[in-house]
Amino acid sequence: MDVHVQGPGPTAPFLSARDRFETEHDLTLPVEIQLRDDPDERTWAGHYDDHHVLNISRQAASSAMAPELVLHEFAHMARYEQEHxxxxxxxxxxxxxxxxxxxxxxxxxxxxxxxxxxxxxxxxxxxxxxxxxxxxxxxxxxxxxxxxxxxxxxxxxxxxxxxxxxxxxxxxxxxxxxxxxxxxxxxxxxxxxxxxxxxxxxxxxxxxxxxxxxxxxxxxxxxxxxxxxxxxxxxxxxxxxxxxxxxxxxx
Structure with a gap:
């Protein structure tokens, strides 16, 4: 499962969530993490033919809930790939x-x-x-x-x-x-x-x-x-x- 963080910001929450996710599931397409400056930017996932995008504010990525937020979006990506x-x-x-x-x-x-x-x-x-x-x-x-x-x-x-x-x-x-x-x-x-x-x-x-x-x-x-x-x-x-x-x- 390939995860790429775009721009400066914390990487630990994304890698932690990836490791936990991979214990039971996997994604076929790579994931690009887009860190946003707007603290009010909600966390959301975008899906494309050859990759997924996870959009998250730097504030959310630094919060105590960051790994869980990321894990949740990985789960959405999995459901998309499953064509649920x-x-x-x-x-x-x-x-x-x-x-x-x-x-x-x-x-x-x-x-x-x-x-x-x-x-x-x-x-x-x-x-x-x-x-x-x-x-x-x-x-x-x-x-x-x-x-x-x-x-x-x-x-x-x-x-x-x-x-x-x-x-x-x-x-x-x-x-x-x-x-x-x-x-x-x-x-x-x-x-x-x-x-x-x-x-x-x-x-x-x-x-x-x-x-x-x-x-x-x-x-x-x-x-x-x-x-x-x-x-x-x-x-x-x-x-x-x-x-x-x-x-x-x-x-």
Missing amino acids: PSHTQSTEEVLYLALAGKSVERRKLTHCYQIANHMKDIYADDITLSVGPGKKLLSFLESSLAAAVADRPGTPPRPGLERISPGADPEITAVNAAFALALAERHDLVDDGHRLYDIAHAAAMDAPEVPFGEFNRRFRELARDPDTSSYRQVLVEATRSYVGGVESAAD
Whole structure:
């Protein structure tokens, strides 16, 4: 597995993640690491005919989560090379199938893309968590979700959750909570008393129009090896469920 870091910056997280990844998996195509100056640049992978590109900020590459972030992106690359339906299915096609004839505001369309990304992440992290422990990932999910729940606009901070930004959208926060809890449950990272349950419950209460339990089940029970047709149908159903639930509550 060839990994090439482009530009000045730390190399240890990439090599560490590569070594861990190679204990169970491999990539056919080489990986170019592009270190970005923008600290807000999200970590993401690009796929080309003859290589993959991992884009990451220097700040993220120097963080305590760097090896896990890199490992997660390697897992996405593996799913792409496997031609896994979650990584080959066009989200635009799914939205057309699910929402034909509907008028949907841009905010909700953005949320639908997020739902599709969560499903991709579930399948990537099935690989990520097969080669490493999930403790750091669980802490990351817990802290990120707690911050979003605390950021509900127009409400005072919840006890123990300090508000840190102008406001997170409660509807997609509920979906994000369903995803985080489903991922943890899928890989047995939490017991019944874990704080993630309390945070997820708060997120669900903030957006009663979102079918939290349904999304939690959908994410948790995604088939390990779906065919293209069944995966497309699951994503179409999730899209319709989200848009239908939110629109019904707004009527």
